[in-house]
Amino acid sequence: MNVEYTFTMSDGRSHRFTVNVDRPCAKADPANPPPGWTALDFHKCRNCPLRPETHPHCPVALDLQEITARFQAVHALDSVTVEVRTPERTYIKYCDVQTGLRALLGLVMASSGCPITSRLKALSYYHLPFANAEETLFRAVAAHLLQQYFVQKAGGQPDLELKRLRELYEDLRMVNTDFEARLRAANHQDSNLAAIIALNFLSAAVSCSLDEALARLRPRFATVFESASS
Amino acid sequence: MIITYTFTLQSGEVHQFDVHLERGMPPLEPPQPYAPWTRLEFQQCYNCPLKKERHPYCPTAVDLEQIAHRFSSIKSFEKACVEVRTPDRVYTKHCDVQTGLRALLGLIMATSACPISSQLKGLAHFHLPFASIEETLFRVVGAYLIKQYFVQQSGGTPDWNLSGLDRYYRDLQELNACFKGRLDAASDKDANLNAICSLNFLSIAVASGVEDQLDRLKPRFEGT
Numbered sequence: 001m002n003v004e005y006t007f008t009m010s011d012g013r014s015h016r017f018t019v020n021v022d023r024p025c026a027k028a029d030p031a032n033p034p035p036g037w038t039a040l041d042f043h044k045c046r047n048c049p050l051r052p053e054t055h056p057h058c059p060v061a062l063d064l065q066e067i068t069a070r071f072q073a074v075h076a077l078d079s080v081t082v083e084v085r086t087p088e089r090t091y092i093k094y095c096d097v098q099t100g101l102r103a104l105l106g107l108v109m110a111s112s113g114c115p116i117t118s119r120l121k122a123l124s125y126y127h128l129p130f131a132n133a134e135e136t137l138f139r140a141v142a143a144h145l146l147q148q149y150f151v152q153k154a155g156g157q158p159d160l161e162l163k164r165l166r167e168l169y170e171d172l173r174m175v176n177t178d179f180e181a182r183l184r185a186a187n188h189q190d191s192n193l194a195a196i197i198a199l200n201f202l203s204a205a206v207s208c209s210l211d212e213a214l215a216r217l218r219p220r221f222a223t224v225f226e227s228a229s230s
Numbered sequence: 231m232i233i234t235y236t237f238t239l240q241s242g243e244v245h246q247f248d249v250h251l252e253r254g255m256p257p258l259e260p261p262q263p264y265a266p267w268t269r270l271e272f273q274q275c276y277n278c279p280l281k282k283e284r285h286p287y288c289p290t291a292v293d294l295e296q297i298a299h300r301f302s303s304i305k306s307f308e309k310a311c312v313e314v315r316t317p318d319r320v321y322t323k324h325c326d327v328q329t330g331l332r333a334l335l336g337l338i339m340a341t342s343a344c345p346i347s348s349q350l351k352g353l354a355h356f357h358l359p360f361a362s363i364e365e366t367l368f369r370v371v372g373a374y375l376i377k378q379y380f381v382q383q384s385g386g387t388p389d390w391n392l393s394g395l396d397r398y399y400r401d402l403q404e405l406n407a408c409f410k411g412r413l414d415a416a417s418d419k420d421a422n423l424n425a426i427c428s429l430n431f432l433s434i435a436v437a438s439g440v441e442d443q444l445d446r447l448k449p450r451f452e453g454t
Binding site for chain 2: 090093125129145147149224
């Protein structure tokens with residue numbers, strides 16, 4: 001499935017990115033070596049399970065090369081119209097570049113070869129650009145519990161207490177901080193990253209603990225499926 | 231929260247509808263009397279728990295009466311650009327009027343005061359216009375499982391097997407069929423209803439057997 005992002009700047013220039021949700025794990029092109037900041041060991045996330053022997057480059061960093069190059073001269077706070085086209089519909093938002101990039105990067109990360117962020121991959125099939133914290137939480141918990149439903153049906157041990165989702169949230173928080181440090185450090189080498197270093201790209205997902213977020217979501221569910229649940 | 235639907239027809243004609251998610255029961259004494267076909271006992275759904283003494287009108291029928299006349303002159307297969315505006319974003323689709331109308335009616339039913347369809351009201355905050363069957367399943371089953379998590383947290387008995395959801399789907403199917411009967415009967419007298427009574431608007435209810443349907447989603451959740 002392809003999701004197409006189009007950024008139209010106020011001066012009429014536009015940038016288009018197509019994210020293939022089913023793409024394989026990114027690999028460096030030997031004929032065209034990627035910049036140094038994409039090396040796995042360059043500010044590697046502290047919880048990254050990859051080894052440089054098998055993955056010399058961070059798959060998310062490789063995926064982001066084109067985006068960072070194209071946004072070289074763009075400021076994070078510039079106004080932009082972002083159009084996101086999926087097979088079912090088009091989403092539009094008038095916002096700043098940063099907000100649009102956050103949505104795009106969230107999708108790139110969830111569908112990338114990163115062993116941590118790709119645990120949200122199922123969500124990229126139901127991608128919701130510009131999701132607020134509540135929307136992100138709803139989708140993440142729904143996806144986790146659906147996965148547990150299938151585990152249970154197959155006779156496995158489902159995680160119905162959300163223990164593994166809590167762990168994933170903690171992991172995502174670390175990736176969020178550490179990957180940002182990678183971009184920040186890269187910015188000294190490669191100024192085209194200026195536009196996105198300020199991104200707290202997973203912020204909507206991990207700004208507070210899962211349990212705090214769930215407590216806020218709970219009232220929505222007070223009357224949902226009332227008769228069915230009694 | 232208000233969700234605004236705008237239909238722009240090829241002729242340039244524009245129709246806009248605001249759906250107030252928190253609108254509650256329609257007033258018992260409206261400025262203009264409701265149409266006779268909105269009376270509760272006119273083709274009342276078999277599984278409707280409302281009593282005409284307290285609820286003389288079907289809340290969903292009253293909601294629909296408001297929009298039916300706006301659509302009376304529009305052909306359901308006419309092409310339109312449908313724009314749906316929520317606080318967080320705008321959704322657009324080029325489709326036929328019927329597809330847009332189905333999304334709008336789904337939202338109206340979920341937020342109406344009908345005791346059956348309004349059990350989906352929590353989902354209206356995550357409204358997804360033009361949802362495919364797969365997207366609807368993800369949202370509905372996901373929401374049902376989240377509900378079970380909260381039931382479990384408060385010491386209740388969660389239904390992780392979705393048997394309650396299957397029962398609920400049967401209720402929705404019943405309501406879908408009965409409500410269609412109400413509209414069909416009413417459209418004999420009221421041509422305004424022709425456009426909407428051709429719709430199978432509770433598309434969520436069409437799915438039979440949640441469990442079988444879920445097989446479609448399974449590949450998405452394997453190996454993650």
